[in-house]
Amino acid sequence: MTDPRLLRLDPQDNVAVATTTLQAGESVTIGGRPVTLPDRVPTGHKLALVPIAAGEKVAKYGSAIGSATCDIRPGDYIHTHNLKSDYLPTYTLDGTNPYLREDRKH
């Protein structure tokens, strides 16, 4: 692996996990090259190791954890804004869940 603050769980993974919180603007080493992080990546959260095209599978633990919803560059923070499940939508408290949004109209 390239940077001690990044943990790649499986050789097939196209994402790494931050073992400590990384701030936006901080530089990390990915594939031997320095990359300036556009976003903050909290401990345990993910960032891209390689370019990932919209629709492409995102892999962690050597398995697909969903599909990219837009083009992702190396170093980009990966979360609900650019990755979606191939099974079931993810529920957050930001009011975007279609299941709950209907309830909130009443």
Add this chain to the structure above:
Amino acid sequence: MQGFLRNDGRKGIRNVIAVVYLVECARHVAREIALPMRDRGVHLIGFSGCFPNAHAERVMRRLCTHPNVGAVLLVSLGCEGFDRHGLLEAVEAAGRPARTLVIQESGGTAATIDAGRAWVAEVHARLQSTPRVEMGVQELVVGTVCGGSDATSGLTANPAVGRAFDRLIDEGAAAIFEETGELIGCEHAMARRAVSEELGRQIIQAVAKAARVYDALGHGSFAPGNAEGGLTTIEEKSLGAYCKSGSSPISGLIKPGDVPPRGGLYLLDVVSDGPLRFGFPNICDNAEIAELMACGAHLVLFTTGRGTVVGSAISPVLKICANPDTYRVLADDMDLNAGRILEGRATLDEVGREIVDLVLQTAGGAPTASERLGHQEFILTYKWFEPIGPACLPAV
């Protein structure tokens, strides 16, 4: 290690008196009976519904005859649907002191509380002389559950529990992992670990059932805190949760109330069969713990990243904290800090060994953090299951 010998040959690591309300209407009376003795092994459990349900009755029978239970007091309002006669017979047949109090026939709230407290005090004194016998690791049933998961759960605590499971199973124990709704995406990997091809097909079908149910309900078994903690999708959460199972072959697929017939690794299917009814399969972590106990789990390994504080009635819960930041905030509530792995201060193997040591100490009587703090959460909900077929428990 010593255990309390029961007449079915199983041994308990606790000698709990269970005070059981058979409908919500009887809960206050049952709670008042148990409360003064809460710290002396008198635990409150119950079922809130008035309508009968075969799953709830089966789980309650298993819990009231659980090896950790030494005596049972049933508290009935009198008109609810729960089969209190069948439950009492089952407990008596299991050789435990048992009694039913019917509030409508006992003079109401105050008189029933008095009668219940008197019975509990008398039985508690008698249980002090319950004989203890030698108990081996191969007689233990250990369950695992994760809750309040974040992205550290699948990096530290869950794989460390997996290492502990491997060691306990090597020594002959039965280990149960569960929540098929949180194994969505892992079904083919699990099928490859099954001891028979047909069992593998059953596992794939069980996860497909969970995915169908959660799809109909609108979202997966995924809480907002999971996303705040860095988990983006149910598949990602599943892969992290799956690490708890370790690397042993999967010996069987069981349902709530099925006790593993021998040592090995078992997957517990917690999602109702048939068309969707009764709502969410598990409304909270303690619903899962209740079902693990119904499968005979003597104790439960609970991994958490965001931080949970719960314990359980009947079976001790060991909380293994995945996230070092959470541990610093909730250290009193935790039994082990697996977050040290993330800080480079311990390895997965070391924490796995520490978990095994904690299991043996807890089985030997040492109280867990949640026991010290008085946690005795319990919940049992409506479900419906078909019995498992022979393919789910292949002969060795």
